[in-house]
Amino acid sequence: MKPGDRVRLKQPFQPEAKLLRRYTCADVVGLIPPDRACIDMPGEVIVTLYDLELDQPYLDEKGIQPFYSFRTDEVELIQAD
Numbered sequence: 001m002k003p004g005d006r007v008r009l010k011q012p013f014q015p016e017a018k019l020l021r022r023y024t025c026a027d028v029v030g031l032i033p034p035d036r037a038c039i040d041m042p043g044e045v046i047v048t049l050y051d052l053e054l055d056q057p058y059l060d061e062k063g064i065q066p067f068y069s070f071r072t073d074e075v076e077l078i079q080a081d
Helices: none
Strands: 006-013 023-032 044-051 068-071 075-079
Touching: 006 044, 023 068
Parallel strands: none
Antiparallel strands: 006 023, 006 075, 023 044, 044 068
């Protein structure tokens, strides 16, 4: 995985409690490698959410595209940049 790739979230993610939409797709913006002291722990992937049905990124109520962090074992690569 690398920045620009698109991933599928293994579990749907709901960014806001009042928002009914749940996201299963995201775009990678960064990677955090695993801690060398805990080599059996997965790294993290920093993403922005993306809605494939609407073909648009998720924006919060202020129009900002927030970043989210997931463990690398919580996502699957679906489209490499």
